[in-house]
Amino acid sequence: MIKVLKLNVREKEILLRSYFLSELPSATALKIVDHVTVASHEARDPIFKQGEKADYFYTVLTGFVRVFRLSKDGREADIGIYGPGETFAEGVMFNGGTHRFCAQTAEAVTLARYEVDKLKQFASQDPAIGIALMASLSRNLDQALECVADDRLHTAPQRVANFILQNCPENASSARFRLPFQKSLLAGKLGLAPEALSRAFSALKSAGVSVHGRIIEIGDVNALRNF
Amino acid sequence: MIKVLKLNVREKEILLRSYFLSELPSATALKIVDHVTVASHEARDPIFKQGEKADYFYTVLTGFVRVFRLSKDGREADIGIYGPGETFAEGVMFNGGTHRFCAQTAEAVTLARYEVDKLKQFASQDPAIGIALMASLSRNLDQALECVADDRLHTAPQRVANFILQNCPENASSARFRLPFQKSLLAGKLGLAPEALSRAFSALKSAGVSVHGRIIEIGDVNALRNF
DNA sequence: TGCCCTGTTTGATTTCGATCAACTCCAAAA
DNA sequence: TTTTGGAGTTGATCGAAATCAAACAGGGCA
Numbered sequence: 001m002i003k004v005l006k007l008n009v010r011e012k013e014i015l016l017r018s019y020f021l022s023e024l025p026s027a028t029a030l031k032i033v034d035h036v037t038v039a040s041h042e043a044r045d046p047i048f049k050q051g052e053k054a055d056y057f058y059t060v061l062t063g064f065v066r067v068f069r070l071s072k073d074g075r076e077a078d079i080g081i082y083g084p085g086e087t088f089a090e091g092v093m094f095n096g097g098t099h100r101f102c103a104q105t106a107e108a109v110t111l112a113r114y115e116v117d118k119l120k121q122f123a124s125q126d127p128a129i130g131i132a133l134m135a136s137l138s139r140n141l142d143q144a145l146e147c148v149a150d151d152r153l154h155t156a157p158q159r160v161a162n163f164i165l166q167n168c169p170e171n172a173s174s175a176r177f178r179l180p181f182q183k184s185l186l187a188g189k190l191g192l193a194p195e196a197l198s199r200a201f202s203a204l205k206s207a208g209v210s211v212h213g214r215i216i217e218i219g220d221v222n223a224l225r226n227f
Numbered sequence: 228m229i230k231v232l233k234l235n236v237r238e239k240e241i242l243l244r245s246y247f248l249s250e251l252p253s254a255t256a257l258k259i260v261d262h263v264t265v266a267s268h269e270a271r272d273p274i275f276k277q278g279e280k281a282d283y284f285y286t287v288l289t290g291f292v293r294v295f296r297l298s299k300d301g302r303e304a305d306i307g308i309y310g311p312g313e314t315f316a317e318g319v320m321f322n323g324g325t326h327r328f329c330a331q332t333a334e335a336v337t338l339a340r341y342e343v344d345k346l347k348q349f350a351s352q353d354p355a356i357g358i359a360l361m362a363s364l365s366r367n368l369d370q371a372l373e374c375v376a377d378d379r380l381h382t383a384p385q386r387v388a389n390f391i392l393q394n395c396p397e398n399a400s401s402a403r404f405r406l407p408f409q410k411s412l413l414a415g416k417l418g419l420a421p422e423a424l425s426r427a428f429s430a431l432k433s434a435g436v437s438v439h440g441r442i443i444e445i446g447d448v449n450a451l452r453n454f
Numbered sequence: 455t456g457c458c459c460t461g462t463t464t465g466a467t468t469t470c471g472a473t474c475a476a477c478t479c480c481a482a483a484a
Numbered sequence: 485t486t487t488t489g490g491a492g493t494t495g496a497t498c499g500a501a502a503t504c505a506a507a508c509a510g511g512g513c514a
Contacts (some may be wrong), residue, residue: 069376072453077379079372091372094365101372123358130357131350137364138321144371145306145318145328149296151378152304152418155500184461191379196501198463213510383471410492423471425493440480456514463508470501478493484486 007038007112011061015112018059018085019139023132032129035118040110047103047111054092054099056113060084063109064181066188067101078188080143081106083180087136093120106185151191157203159190161227164209168221175221179214234265234339238288242339245286245312246366250359259356262345267337274330274338281319281326283340287311290336291408293415294328305415307370308333310407314363320347333412378418384430386417388454391436395448402448406441 007015012033015021021029038061041047048054050070058065060082067080067088079101082088092099093116123130150159163186168175179186187197201211207227208219218224234242239260242248248256265288268274275281277297285292287309294307294315306328309315319326320343350357377386390413395402406413414424428438434454435446445451 069372069380071380075380077376079375091365091368094362095369100369101376123361124354127351127354127357130354130361134350134357134361134364135321137361137368138318141318141364141368141371142322142327144368144375145296148306148371148374148378148418149304149328151375153296153298153302182461191375193502194462195464195503199501202463382469420472421492422473422494426471429493458513459511461509461511463506465506466504468501468503470499472500473498474496476493476495479491481488481490483488 007033007036011038011110011112014061014084015059018087018112020059020087020090020132020136023135024128028126028128032114032119032122036112036114038110039113041105041108043105043107043109045105045109047105048089048099049102050099052099054089054097055116057087057089057092057116057119058103058114059087059112061110061112064106064185065103065109065111066106066185067103068188070102076102076188078191079147080140081181081185081189088140090133090136090140092116093133106181147191156190156192156196156200158227159192160197160200161204161207161209161224163190164204164216164218165221165224167216168218172221174217174219176215176217179216183214234260234263238265238337238339241288241311242286245314245339247286247314247317247359247363250362251355255353255355259341259346259349263339263341265337266340268332268335270332270334272332272336274332275316275326276329277326279326281316281324282343284314284316284319284343284346285330285341286314286339288337288339291333291412292330292336292338293333293412294330295415297329303329303415305418306374307367308408308412308416315367317360317363317367319343320360333408383417383419383423383427385454386419387424387427388431388434388436388451390417391431391443391445392448392451394443395445399448401444401446403442403444406443410441 015033015036016029021032047065062084065082065088066078067082068076068078070076080088089099089103097116123133150162154162167177183197184194187194190197192200201209204227207224209224210217242260242263243256248259274285274292289311292309292315293305294309295303295305297303307315316326316330324343350360377389381389394404410424411421414421417424419427428436431454434451436451437444
């Protein structure tokens with residue numbers, strides 16, 4: 001793992017456009033950015049482990065991060081995949097300062113790190129910062145609840161269909177996009193074994209979905225909606 | 228549904244001890260309490276429905292509330308059960324003002340209602356209020372993530388065992404407690420059909436758990452931990 | 455060009471929990 | 485006391501996805 005002390009210009013741009021900081025007036029955002037450190041990780045690097053003391057929370061600058069629970073018997077369950085502009089582990093600011101989950105890079109990743117103590121201090125001085133943090137927490141909370149509901153209500157092909165639809169532009173009748181990460185990562189995100197994801201894609205052929213490597217083509221978006 | 232305009236003394240006590248308000252200095256908490264309204268609901272009353280405009284979020288004073296997603300084909304998936312002192316739907320302060328889920332009372336319930344606009348205003352003036360809200364969001368986020376992980380890693384009997392353990396005092400070798408709500412509600416909370424919960428309880432007999440109505444007795448807490 | 459290595463797919467089997475149906479239990483009402 | 489209805493249990497069956505195993509594809513590299 002290599003740490004970079006200063007943000008470069010491009011990274012600063014990404015960060016200012018992230019869900020968290022974009023909520024803030026630019027002067028405030030810049031003040032926070034001044035205290036950010038950058039960490040660059042290799043693929044498959046651990047970022048933190050459950051049980052560890054939590055000194056930072058993070059916004060992804062480039063690449064994808066996998067957050068998961070490790071069970072006693074060594075199995076892993078993903079609870080979230082985070083990409084550029086997304087913030088994760090902000091929860092540690094309020095849960096006793098210990099990570100409850102593990103995080104690992106899926107590929108080469110650069111992260112912006114916020115010091116928990118520093119941000120607490122900022123938040124106690126400027127209400128806007130607290131509000132931006134709340135917006136981020138709230139976003140992640142909604143996603144988590146959505147995930148529980150999706151897991152409990154839908155079959156594997158339906159969940160895959162949902163995921164595909166989230167990546168289609170509204171009001172398009174057909175669409176095509178490229179998966180931003182490995183299929184095995186998507187499988188984990190959807191709570192599936194890789195084999196089940198593969199079979200789900202096959203099942204969606206009948207709904208006009210074709211897959212070539214990471215390219216996904218949707219013939220009839222509306223047909224997919226009521227799969 | 229009957230609305231009560233003023234909190235009585237006992238309700239005020241409960242509210243001040245809730246997870247949300249107990250984070251605040253008492254002067255601040257009292258100021259917020261002044262703006263709270265109380266709603267009392269019959270059993271099975273809808274509190275709000277997904278898609279509705281969200282004017283309030285809530286803290287439970289007495290009783291239990293079920294929050295769930297309603298699917299297109301009419302099935303329901305619980306995403307949380309909230310009891311006295313717990314706050315739900317705070318997410319609506321930041322997600323566009325629309326409820327993403329349904330909420331319904333499980334029994335007769337009294338709720339404290341916070342007006343979203345009012346609370347936003349308070350939070351923008353006093354950083355401590357934002358921080359208390361964040362603590363509440365963070366608590367609910369952790370619970371949701373925990374739930375995803377639990378669903379994905381554990382079988383029905385294991386999830387039931389986890390639930391039971393959460394209701395046992397630490398360091399006790401044996402324990403006994405009373406379910407605070409119907410078994411069918413617990414089943415939903417754990418993402419199970421009622422039949423599956425029943426069978427899970429039977430499976431736990433071999434681990435020293437016996438169930439009589441709502442009374443649950445655990446012979447050997449440690450045995451249950453590595454079930 | 456051929457050979458790994460890794461990620462993905464396909465096939466066969468098993469397991470878990472949903473579903474449907476019948477039955478028990480109990481408490482409240484008549 | 486009997487009746488009735490809801491909650492919970494038990495049994496039988498079915499289906500979805502995990503698991504295990506093997507084949508397959510494609511990119512990087514010798």
